Amino acid sequence: MLLPLQARLAEAVRSAARSAFGAELGELSFQYPPRLELGDLALTAPFDLARALRQNPREIAARLAGELSRASGVRRAEVAGGGYVNLFLDRAAFARELHASLRAAAGPPRVPGRVIVEHTSINPNKAAHIGHLRNAALGDTFVRVLRHRGREVGVQNYIDDTGIQVADVVVGFLHMDKKGLAEVERIEGRFDDYCWDLYARVGDFYAEDPSRRGLQAETLHAIEAGGNETARLAAHVAARIVERHLDTMERLGIRYDLLARESDILRLHFWERAFELLKQAGALRLETEGKNAGCWVLSMEDSIDSSALGAPAEATSAPPARDSHPRGRNLEDESPRGRGSPAGEARRIDEDKVIVRSNGTVTYTGKDIAYQLWKLGRLDRDFRYRRHRVYPDGHVLWTTTSEAGFPPLGAAKRTRTMSGGEFTSPPLKTRGGVLGGAPLAPPSSMTDDGEPGAPVFGHARAVYNVIDVGQSYPQRVVKAGVAALAGPDAATASHHLAYEKVVLSPATARALGYAVGADEAAVKVSGRKGLGVKANDLVDALLAKARSEIDARDPERDAPARERAASAIAVGALRYFLLKYGRTKIITFDMEEALSFTGETGPYVQNGVVRARNIFAKMEAEGHRPEELAGRAAGLDLGTMLEGEEGDEAWSLLLLMARSDEVAEQAVKAEEVSLVAKHAFAVAQAFHAYYQNPRYSVLHAESEDRRAFRTMLVDAFLRQMDVLTSLLGIPVPEKM
């Protein structure tokens, strides 16, 4: 709401600067004076002009203030401090417009082009833990904010179903537990928890006898080759764990559009194609001597313009130098250091990164380059798709597939073209045919291939990969590969949304049964050791806490209502907890703190909304019509209402709410969703304070006009919070 006004005022400032000083101002931003008495918006442009013009900033400010005081929407403008121009807005007009726009709930204009956000991407070999939740909460919230700001977003969850982590669990089943596919299928209960324990045992199994690592390699090869019992077991494990992960995330309101499986990337030969293209482009070099002899390497030095890689040292002026990280996967384990790389070994910087090993196999990074190229619509291959699950609201989650019946790109003619793409590769063979006995319907308008009705995936204008910061280096390699093949623009379109890990507080680690040294400030989560807080356990603990709080307050509440509220509070508490920290901050997870429902927490935010709703409920119970009253407020003398002590307080609340869109926009630009969380808290806090004052009672207002005015304020708050809580994925219970 504030954004259009700011744009208008910025234009007025520019034109004033032009006419008064003949100066051209670039981007200018508004600030907020520290106190309401000083003004509603502050302008620091005079300082910039003063430098350029070598004049006194206060004099410049005076000229600008004169111009701006005539701008529409501005009541007055005054010079303050060393040369600020402080603007006082026309409160009545602003309030009217704000309320109208909140009631209309009009979104921002659509921003053309598809955006892909990849998040979660947990190895499908064990239960999700707190670190994975941070990834998912971050990604999911970023998606919500992007959509709010008009982007069309596709959410992808990458499933590494052929990787070493799945192989380890398979080793555990086959060689430790002596269980084959049939036995594993019969395992009941929480399969992800079962594998969690098993995975930890496999670590010990290898440690006891290093030669057992051979089993790992053997298993991995069998999985990649496919068509054997081991591969079928791996597929079963991965598929079952993925279901558990999806269920876990569903508890938190986190959903996806597509599961992108690594096995499909392999079987549909994405890498082979990317390899060809990379060789053609001269991006890869076959090393003939040295330690990388026989490998295809990607040069990290001269690949392309280094600014496109977001090289950290680069001080690019255009975008805020925030995006200095490439991308990777949701790493959950400490890297197995200590084996074969003794400390103190010479560590010279590698300018080259091996993409294809001397034995001809491709590295993870190579596969990732292919996947990233596909996301950007720069690979002339596509997946086949089929429906994976339908969420309760009807939303369909698709999965990639390479199975027959879902013809890949190249087999059928493609109606939708890829930007600049050429289809030189031979069509892949496909058997076409039937699905579940039913003949395949012709492709829908949205899709060319695969199961009918699949939307277009890939072909993104921008890609955000939510991956932990530890993988910044491999992600830079991916970016370099993309740059080498698709140019700097494609690299720039690839964003690594890097976030720091979650570690455990000593108290929490001890509670989990781990010995913690007195000098340790934090304990690292370790999937290999089975050390960590499992996501479902955490949600369960939050639920239990919420239930007991509800019982203490309102023992009469019926069971379903109680459960609904407990769930909302648990989810709200957890999501807010995960979102309130900046993403580059290591979160030291402490169970007691996470279970807190007071202070700067999700429940505090929820409670603000519930209290506002209570006002309306009470009004209705006493025969008032809040909706109607709020609508009538537009006809009030808002100018008078917004004066005086109450007027000031109401005004500051309105002004704060009005900043929401600006905050969301900043969150997108800075790739920092904690801004939205902090803002939602601030708005709730302002409302709590206002609400607390009995003199501002809506129900017991001194006049009908006052009541209408306050009703409008509460109505605006509810509508704004509806937006903000949705952005954060925080549900609001009917009652607290």
Added chain:
RNA sequence: GCGCCCGUAGCUCAGCAGGAUAGAGCAGCGGUUUCCUAAACCGCAGGCCGCCCGUUCGAGUCGGGCCGGGCGCACCA
């Protein structure tokens, strides 16, 4: 060695496209419930913004250099 992240109140963190007396939450102390009641509100106390130098009219915010902590720099993912 090179690179990245972090270092702000006792604790956990905001603030960082430079701007007006540095803000929250928790913990502590003291208040506020016949009220749209408290998962809340008000007040008190608590800060060489790691250190030094620089740029600037102005630095917690930018640059350089240190110090401390974490992470990365595989033919692992």
